[in-house]
Amino acid sequence: MPTEVSLENAVDLDLSARVSSAVDRFSGWLERYGETSYDFQTVYASPIGRAAKSLYYRNKKLGTLAVAPMVFCEAFVPSARRLFWKPQRFPIADAHYAMAFAFLAESRKEEHWLDRARHFLSVLVDTRCPGMKEYAWGYPFSWVTIDGTLTTGTALITTTPYVYEAFSQVYALDHDSRWLEIMESIARHAYTEYRQLAVRPGAESTGYTPSPNDPCLVVNASAYRASLLARAGVELSEPTYLEAAARNIRFVAGAQNEDGAWPYAADGRRGFIDHFHTCFVIKSLAKAMGYIVSAEAERAIELGVVYYRSHLFDESGLPRPFALAPRLITYRRELYDYAECVNLTVLLRDRFPELGAILTRVVGDLTTRWQRPDGSFRSRQLLVGWDNVPMHRWAQSQLFRSLCFLLCRETGMTN
Secondary structure, three states: OOOOOOHHHHOOOOHHHHHHHHHHHHHHHHHHHOOOEOOOOHHHHOHHHHHHHHHHHHOHHHHHHHHHHHHHHHHHOHHHHHHOOOOEOOHHHHHHHHHHHHHHHHHHOOHHHHHHHHHHHHHHHHOOOOOOOOOOOEOOOOEEEOOEEEOOOOEOOOOHHHHHHHHHHHHHHHOOHHHHHHHHHHHHHHHHOOOEEEEEOOEEEEOOOOOOOOOOOEHHHHHHHHHHHHHHHHHOOOHHHHHHHHHHHHHHHHOOOOOOOOOOEOOOOOOOEEHHHHHHHHHHHHHHOOOOOOHHHHHHHHHHHHHHHHHOEOOOOOEOOEEEOOOOOOEEEEHHHHHHHHHHHHHHOOOOOOHHHHHHHHHHHHHHHHEOOOOOEOOEEEOOOEEOOOOHHHHHHHHHHHHHHHHHHHOOOOO
16 A cells, blocks of 8 residues: 655655656556546436435435445445446546646647647537537436436536637637637636625625526635636627626625635534635635635735645645535545645745745645656555545646646746
8 A cells, every 4th residue: 555755755855846747647547548437426326326325414313324325335346336327527636637728838838738738628619508609518317416316417516617718728828710710709708697695785696507596605616707707808898707706706795704715615513614615715715816806815925825735634744634524524625626736835935934934845745656657646544445536637737737737837928
């Protein structure tokens, strides 16, 4: 079994060389493995899984009995996912792969990487949500939530901003007007088709979906919309987008606890605090600050980073899944946390130099323990053993994109 990597060993490594090797190995694996996979939600995507999860939200005692076999499989027999549902393509993963290959094209100046990025954009054109006027993306499965079931193809404000970013990134490299037209459509969708709930003067929470009855108040949803519209407001010269982004930013800043943490939602029902959602919020604010000025956002980022460093790393200095868990957790560490940790520390290490040591430690652990001989990454460190089922959405694609982002930054090719 892989052993823990010490900080002392990690800091001696040549970061760029390590990351470059990991990226090339992963790229080779992706080409061999293919672009569909199982997923974290696979066990709940089937009719039986959806029924069990829905019962859990209605009746905790009966629902716990119903989902117990699925939780057992996740914790002890991860390969059993294949018994519940099928491999699928995930738009959020395709967007991350497009961005990753665009970073490689930028840093290595080789056209074939840009061709791979364009391939994923072409796939995204084909997998947009059906029946919608504007371009948007969601999940390829029906997702049972505390507020009901979101059917396959429901547009999600937590997916669509990544796709906008992917099209924007490639457009900046090849200036293909097709990508610009899609960027314009995505921005119109984000601006016009999500409910906005006024929580105080000048502050609005966005809906997670375009449903007019969406309850809003999920913090990262508003952060994502702010980051998309701030970028689009500048890139597409639409000041109304910037104004909308500012209103979402004020909600996000206002939802922050005094200690710097963000609950998942400001609804009194979902107060858990976890690693990757915290990263989602901070990085979205930081990205938005690249296009607009907000003293509230700046202060929120500063407080958030202090909380993040203090509460979301374990005694080994490695990503900790939860600061406040919603239920019993059946694993020790999560690849998604590592992916977002790398992304956030690369994004903010110039402003917060103390994040540099975290980045080096985490990359050292990833390349020492998490990357498998075939080039893919382990999905989770369980209480006993590992979940080695590669899942593009959870979080092979996110980690690949983060490592390519780091490589691009290390070569000085992107800001």
